[in-house]
Amino acid sequence: MMENSNNSQHISHKFDQEMESLRNQVLKMGGLVEQQIAGAIESLQSVNAAGAEEIILRDHKVNALEVTIDESCTQxxxxxQPAASDLRMVVAVIKTITDLERIGDEAEKIAKMALNLAEDDAGFSSRYSGITHLGDHVRQMVHDVLDAYARQDVDAAIKVVRSDDKADEEYQNLMRLLITFMMEDPRRISEVLDVVWAARALERIGDHAKNIGEYVIYLVKGKDIRHLDLDEVEKDILS
Amino acid sequence: MMENSNNSQHISHKFDQEMESLRNQVLKMGGLVEQQIAGAIESLQSVNAAGAEEIILRDHKVNALEVTIDESCTQxxxxxQPAASDLRMVVAVIKTITDLERIGDEAEKIAKMALNLAEDDAGFSSRYSGITHLGDHVRQMVHDVLDAYARQDVDAAIKVVRSDDKADEEYQNLMRLLITFMMEDPRRISEVLDVVWAARALERIGDHAKNIGEYVIYLVKGKDIRHLDLDEVEKDILS
Incomplete structure (x- = not known):
């Protein structure tokens, strides 16, 4: 009996270690993705071709992490054969890393737009500064949602989900402005469109951060809040 | 002993039924998503506001199916506690329905662009016909990848993954054309941009079909081919 109990304690300890390692791998992937976003925005603002190429090359590291973590989950x-909250954790990780990988793809797209601007010999006009604000906003969303994930903090996750509305609004305003620029100076349509694509990529990064926020809520509360009204969810969760 | 064996046969039979039902639910969701794409493109071509609104309203059915299937998977x-190929099947389903749900979102976006065109009293110029071809192409990709999923056909799945390059090329050509239109007639930039967004949505639908193709390969071969060179993968799988 004693031996059995030791043995099961040993197994449970190893299992805890595996779950902890899984959590750390996700945070590592998240940290890398945050760096990629920051680097991509920086390369766009400074129209830095060398910096942009570095970001593009580094995307394979994000992809490799996704495959590794996916394998850990399946194993x-x-x-x-985890149950209840451990099972939810593994399912949430499988979903989270898909979104992190796509955030990495969007960062890569922004870097490609920086390359385009550099090739066209176009500068980053101060008129595009709205994209810097949008960039800061969604980068903060990614940072906060990873933090909420690490601390399993439902309130922080709900905050991120809500703040996506503000990102969408900033994006819409920026788009209206960019369309005006195109109309004013049709010869620069191609150049402005590069900024449009970068803005679109940032807007999608906000969407992915929101998705991860919803997984955090599912993870902690065992409740699938996608496609539900947020006020109802909050009332329900807090009650 | 006899009773036990009957019992385990009974359990295994019920398990097979559950897996079969899971597969059918995914195909049902896929069929609905195919309809949504077709309806969205149709509403865009005919600038049909009522048709577009129907598509937008129907998206909640796609979302509801995702939540239901997700719950089935977790249960x-x-x-x-499935093992080996059954476990891969469940993980592949969790990933597949995420992409199907996002295809539904893209179809909804296309319908919104049709609404915009209708509100601006703009027609669908025959100059935009490239979007119809791109639409047919990616709708076929979704159809073929669901077929490959239903028949667990790796060759068909590889074909879909490969054909995404052609969709990307069609998209690039269309974009170049649309940029020319904007330059020629800056007053219509807003109208053309609606077509641009619809084209972008179709291009993403192609990406999602490709993702599902990769899950089919993973499902059948137990091999994660994302981010790998396709020629290598094909050689390896066929050997």
Whole structure:
């Protein structure tokens, strides 16, 4: 009996270690993705071709992390057959890393737009500064949602989900402005469109951060809040 | 002993039924998503506001199916603790329905662009016909990848993954044309941009079909081919 109990304690300890390692891998992937966003925006603002190329090359590291973590999840499911909250954790990780990988793709797209601007010998006009604000906003969303994930903080996750509305609004305002620029100076349509694509990529990064926020809520509360009214969810969760 | 064996046969039969039902639910969701794409493109071509609104309203059905199937997956993981190929199947379903749901979102975006065109009293110029071709192409990709999923056909899945390059090329050509239109007639930039967004949505639908193709390969071969060179993968799989 004693031996059995030790043995099961040993297994449970190893399992805890595996779950902890899984969590750390996700945070590592998230940290890398945050760096990629910051670097991509920086390369766009400074129209820095060398910096942009670095970002593009580094995307494979994000992809490699996704594949590794995916394998860890499948192995844990197969060997540990986790239940209840551990199972929700693994399912949430499978979903989270898909969004992190796509955030990495969007950062890569922004870097490609920086390359385009550099090739066209176009500068980053101060008129595009709205994209810097949008960039700061969605980067903060990604940072906050990873923080909410690490601390399993539902309130912080709901905040991120809500703040996506503000990102969408900033994006809409920026788009209206960019359309005006195109109309004023049709010869620069191509150049402005590069900024349009970068803005679109940032808007999608906000969407992905929101998705991850919803997984955090599912993870902690066991409640799938996608496609539901947020006020109802909040009332329900807080009650 | 006899009773036990009957019992385990009974459980295994019920498990098979659950897996079969899961597969059918995914195909049902896929069929609905195909209809949404077709309806969205149709509403865009005919600038049909009523048709577009129907598509937008129907998106909640796609979302509801995602939540239902997600719950089925978590329940199967918790109660059945599937191993090997069954486990891969469940993980592939979790990923597939995320992409199907996002295809639904893109179809909704296309319908919104049709609404915009209708509100601006703009027609669907025959100059935009490239978007119809791109639409047919990506709708076929979604159809083929669901077929490959239903028949667990790796060759068909590889074909879909490969054909995404052609969709990207069609998209690039269309974009160049649309930029020319904007330069020629800056007063219509807003109108053309609606077509640009619809084209972008179609291009993303192609990406999602490609993702699902990769899950089919993972499902059948137990091999994660994302981010790998396709020639290598094909050689490896066929060998």
């Amino acid at each position: 844990i499911l197969a060997r540990r | 199967i993981l918790a109660r059945r």
